[in-house]
Amino acid sequence: MTTEHTPLEEQVIVVTGASSGIGLTTARMAADRGAKLVLAARSEDALEELTAEIEDDGGDAEYVVADVRNRDDVREIAETARQSYGGFDTWINGAAVSIYGRLADVPVEEMRDQFDTNVWGLLYGSLEAADHLRERGGTIVNVGSVVSERAMMLQGSYSASKHAVKAFTDALRMELEDEGAPVSVTLVKPGAIDTPYPTHAKNHMDEAATLPPPVYAPETAARAILHAAEHPRREVTVGGGGKQLTVLGQHAPRLMDALMKTIFSRRQRTGDPPRPRDEHGLHDAAGDLEERGDYEGHVAETSLYTRIVQRSPIPAGAVVGGAVAVSAALAYRAVRRRNESADS
Numbered sequence: 001m002t003t004e005h006t007p008l009e010e011q012v013i014v015v016t017g018a019s020s021g022i023g024l025t026t027a028r029m030a031a032d033r034g035a036k037l038v039l040a041a042r043s044e045d046a047l048e049e050l051t052a053e054i055e056d057d058g059g060d061a062e063y064v065v066a067d068v069r070n071r072d073d074v075r076e077i078a079e080t081a082r083q084s085y086g087g088f089d090t091w092i093n094g095a096a097v098s099i100y101g102r103l104a105d106v107p108v109e110e111m112r113d114q115f116d117t118n119v120w121g122l123l124y125g126s127l128e129a130a131d132h133l134r135e136r137g138g139t140i141v142n143v144g145s146v147v148s149e150r151a152m153m154l155q156g157s158y159s160a161s162k163h164a165v166k167a168f169t170d171a172l173r174m175e176l177e178d179e180g181a182p183v184s185v186t187l188v189k190p191g192a193i194d195t196p197y198p199t200h201a202k203n204h205m206d207e208a209a210t211l212p213p214p215v216y217a218p219e220t221a222a223r224a225i226l227h228a229a230e231h232p233r234r235e236v237t238v239g240g241g242g243k244q245l246t247v248l249g250q251h252a253p254r255l256m257d258a259l260m261k262t263i264f265s266r267r268q269r270t271g272d273p274p275r276p277r278d279e280h281g282l283h284d285a286a287g288d289l290e291e292r293g294d295y296e297g298h299v300a301e302t303s304l305y306t307r308i309v310q311r312s313p314i315p316a317g318a319v320v321g322g323a324v325a326v327s328a329a330l331a332y333r334a335v336r337r338r339n340e341s342a343d344s
Contacts, residue, residue: 005089005139005184005230009034012088013229014081016068016125017095019046020286021195022143025218026092026225027061028054028291033226037061038081038088040068041095042285050289068095068121078128090139090229091129093122096161097282098197100268101204103156110202111157113282118161119168126172130183137182141228142169143221144189144235146242150249152212153260154205154268173234184232190221191242194295199275202282205268208275211293212267214241216300218291227310240305 005011013030017023019041027037031054039047039061047063054061062084066073081088096118099106122142129140147155148162166187173185192211195218203209216239224238237243249256292299 005137005232008226008230011090011229012036012038012081012085014038014040014077014088014091014125014129016040016066016077016093016121017143018050018063019043020200020288020290021094021197022190022193022218022221022225023092023094024050024289025291026094026222029219029222030226030229031057031059031061034059036085038077038084039063040066040077042067043287045287046285046289053289068093068125069116071124074121074124074128077125078132082132087132087136088129088138089133089136090141091125091133092141092143092225092229093125094143094225095121096143098155098201099157099204099282100154100198100201100209102154105204106157106202110282111160114157115161115164118158119164122165123168126168126185130172130176130181133183134176134179134181138184139229139232140172140183140185141225142185142187143225144169144187146189146191146237146239146245148187148189149246150256152268153265169235184228186228186233187235188221188224188228189235189237189242189246190224191216191237191239191245193218193221193238194292194299196286196290196293198295199293200286203274205274207269208272210268210270211295212264213297214239214300215295215297216241216303219301220303220306224306224310231310233310236306236310238306239300239303243305 013035015023015027018027018039027039031037039050041047044065051061051063062080064077064080066077068074097114099110099114126140142165144165145162147159148166151159169185169187176183192215194215198209198211201209221238224236
């Protein structure tokens with residue numbers, strides 16, 4: 001449906017993955033704007049702290065300790081919203097876990113665990129939300145990734161999970177539209193975002209993991225998510241860098257393959273030894289309320305590209321066309337230099 005929804009300050013919003021990164025930033029931003037929150041994550045300590053913080057600032061929030069891999073837990077999130085607020089208007093599927101490493105080095109069991117959270121958890125949440133919103137109307141926002149459009153080397157299983165998220169989201173949107181249900185379904189595709197994503201990841205590389213630039217602040221993704229809660233949109237990419245990656249991958253896939261091997265593989269590794277971390281998001285809850293990670297490079301606080309495509313009818317391709325052409329030229333030069341070095 002394309003009708004505008006109620007203002008954010010009049011909404012009840014469910015956020016999964018609310019204890020860290022984009023989910024945490026989105027929850028705080030929504031509370032600041034007057035929305036009522038139902039917060040879900042695996043760490044009760046973090047949820048208690050966040051709920052108290054929101055209430056101390058004059059906001060209204062409830063929390064549910066939930067593992068989205070468990071469908072009964074997801075149902076409990078919806079039930080809490082119904083009992084506390086009479087229901088919800090927007091459901092944001094933000095829970096996800098990450099793995100770094102070549103596919104041959106990542107145990108298949110870990111990939112399965114990752115899909116349980118990134119795909120099945122999102123699927124459970126989306127179906128629960130759709131059942132509730134068919135009558136009252138509202139929004140489902142699924143947090144995907146630019147790697148749902150262009151797979152990222154060393155994050156192959158994560159990329160595969162986000163490809164599944166995009167396909168499921170597109171299919172759900174079409175079916176709800178076919179029913180005439182007053183439910184908008186938006187896929188938000190962040191590029192590299194400065195969250196604890198690399199430190200929470202299970203890392204099978206021999207170096208510490210990091211994010212490939214350009215890197216954006218989590219507020220850029222949170223703003224896009226909350227904009228979708230008020231203004232229905234099919235999908236939005238967060239960050240012009242992510243859009244360049246997508247368009248270049250679509251129009252010059254072989255060049256993008258080479259770029260992945262020559263540039264992106266190196267830029268996901270810090271050169272330092274792996275962090276001594278026994279806990280990771282694949283199996284352990286994030287106990288601390290951390291919005292940002294420890295990325296040492298430049299972090300863009302805003303995305304002009306995302307603001308433009310959200311607020312104007314200008315085709316996204318026109319916005320990034322020139323930048324993509326420059327990226328292609330630079331990529332070609334980088335690949336040629338590497339090949340020349342190998343031949344000398």
